[in-house]
Amino acid sequence: FQKQVKRTHAKHHTAEAVETYYQRYLNGVMKNAAAPVLLELANEVDFAPSLMARIVLERFLQEQEQAAPSKSLINSMLRDPSQIPDGVLANQVYQCTVNDCCYGPLVDCIKHAIGHEHEVLLREMLLEKNLSFIAEDQLRAKGYDKTPDFILEVPVAVEGHIIHWIESKASFGDESSHQAYLQDQFWSYWNRFGPGLVIYWYGFIEEL
Structure with missing residues (x-):
């Protein structure tokens, strides 16, 4: 729709x-x-x-x-x-x-709440693994405008790839939404902080 x-x-x-x-x-x-x-x-x-x-x-x-x-x-x-x-x-x-069901202030509010819930879950996972990170709110306080949810203070390897940041998306990653995120967010994160990891909590299409 x-x-x-x-x-x-x-x-x-x-x-x-x-x-x-x-x-x-x-x-x-x-x-x-x-x-x-x-x-x-x-x-x-x-x-x-x-x-x-x-x-x-x-x-x-x-x-x-x-x-x-x-x-x-x-x-x-x-x-x-x-x-x-x-x-x-x-x-x-x-x-x-x-x-x-798709647009408007009520839907925005629900999306925001679900997004925040998954960010908290990811934060707990990082703490469990003893990974040091800087969260988005701390980065914004330092004057950064576009920032991922978490920047790792010490980069880690995931499936052979070194990652510097993690972005949480409480949604399904299809081609159109991923392309929009690339243009609006991911490329600027890559240019500023290096390669990172995007988590689509509800799965994604294999072609991404």
């Missing part, structure tokens, strides 16, 4: 599509404000509910403020719909975020 959303993302954000969705939302809540108008619309056009909520919320705020709203304002309202100045829209946005 996420791959499909990435492929079709642009078509849902054209000016025509945004206007169509907004007008359908307005017409829908005019007929029945309690109905899950936005959620049903998202399902009908096969688009993630949280992303549909974002589109309509942004369009609503644009109309209210006569200017493009900031990304931080939209994110804040998606996390806490009670901040939205229109009660009906606030309820519609809330319905979308709690019924979205």
